[in-house]
Amino acid sequence: MATDAVIGFVGLGVMGGAMCRNVAMKHAGDVLAFDTNPGAFEVLDGTKARRVGTLAELAAQADVVFLSLPGGPAVEQVCLGSSGLTSGARRPQVIVDLSTTTVAVARSVAERLAALGVAFADAPVARTREAAQRGELSIMVGADAELFARIEPWLRYMGSDVTHCGVTGCGQVVKLINNALVFENTLALAEMMVLGERSGVQPATLLDAVSKGSGDSFALRNHGRKSMLPREYPAKSFPPEYVLKDIGYVLELAEQTGVRTRVTELAQRYYAATAENGWSGRYYPAVIEVIDRNIALAPATGTTKD
Template sequence: MIGFIGLGVMGGPMCRNMAVKHPGEVIAFDMNADAYALLEGTGARRAATVAEVAQRADVVFLSLPGGPQVEQVCLGPDGLAAGPRRPAVIVDLSTTTVASARAVARQLAERGVVFADAPVARTREAAQRGELSIMAGADQALYARIEPLLRYIGSDVTRCGEVGCGQVVKLINNALVFENTVALAEMMVLGERAGVQPAVLLDAVSKGSGDSFVLRNHGRKAMLPREFPEKSFPPEYALKDLGYVLELASQTGLAAHVVELAQRYYAATASGGWAGRYFPSVIEIIDRGDGPAASGQQGPAHG
């Protein structure tokens, strides 16, 4: 039996795909009772507690807000490894620090449970379609066991190395997206002020070497129409991930100045009226000159 804990924006669609595609049973848990609505018609069973998932499931997937929640669900007094019956495997689909992933793996191993980090990338729509990109950190034997299950939710699944390496790749992926979004936003504002309509700019650049995933998705779908909905990926989430990247950079002796600049831009976005809104809203901060450069935190004003 598969267990699934965390039925949020990404977890709900992932659990639904597992429930539809897995030939065996799926048991799910979330603290929000409304989250189970997405699983209606799939046959997925609803668990009353994390402990019930631990008692019944052999492999448990997690989709949680961050490292502290993963640690609590795995290792807390009412967690998956607390009772006499424990799952054999826990796979974390969340984004956490690399150190957290490796620490959880060590502590679970002491209790006879193996752990893999397998953070996911792409959009909620991709999660609904089962077309996520998944970056897994696991030894070869464990990866061989979980890969068929990850294929229920991902069209691209990559073993990145031993435990923790999935988080390394995911954090680098996210940092590149956040940095690229700031750079594109700045150039869209520059182009418009210099007389080029944003739609024309994106069309032209998309045909050249400046094309990117960010341009085709965040640029066209959010920054061009200036639509930044709530309940998408807000600047606060970007700040969490960038903080994780800077922690990893510090641990490895890298001075990650571009990450630091992106962090300041998203901090300005979150404090400048766009908290809780889609993170490409950073273009609004740049357009009105309220970015970190304008406040004197990073060189001469140019934002």
């Protein structure tokens, strides 16, 4: 690990800002940060991180650049666009994408960057905003063994669990599966909370009892207790629109591999109803309201027949 390497960070959103702050607090070398939103830099107050005004300025100085962006198109633009990280005379040696994208995008970007002499790893993250703030994320990495060994110490600034999942793109495979499981678990929990309450069991009692048995889960302890129990769905958390983006990526991968993911298809319809019926931009466990109010779901949009 090069402790004096200059680290660049692009994207200071809810997760990215917390991750960049941890990097700035723990890395011995310089840390540079870029975001199009001037207000995003407030999260780095009190750290040594320095703000840069353009991606070209970042690329001219950074040895390794971490990305935390909304999705695949943004990753492609930042990496390969006309004003992106590889558009100038000097390029970073390594780009590590912490975003969630499609597997195809990760592998395509890696191939195009390799032709320019830049190594690329997909390293999407899981767990909550609080875990990001504590530096306790789970990070799933797609890279060859040599590159993984090189970047792992830097990733541990941000994550307490860093898993080498396989070659490029495999980090995204694992992350998408992780997200699909938690979205589906949250939906199933919401359904059972409504059923339990209408059958005479208070939701808090239900969660306490189930948490002591085999029905316990991360979704119960977090989404159930902290959001669905008090019926609180804050803004600036993970909204149903983001859920639908990730589910779309999962369904694309399933189609490419010939797997019919019917549970995920059903979850897509529920979260679409959540976004379309008053909870757009709110925390996605608001799906319990769709169930509680018996809101109709749109027909399935998949093209594969049963």
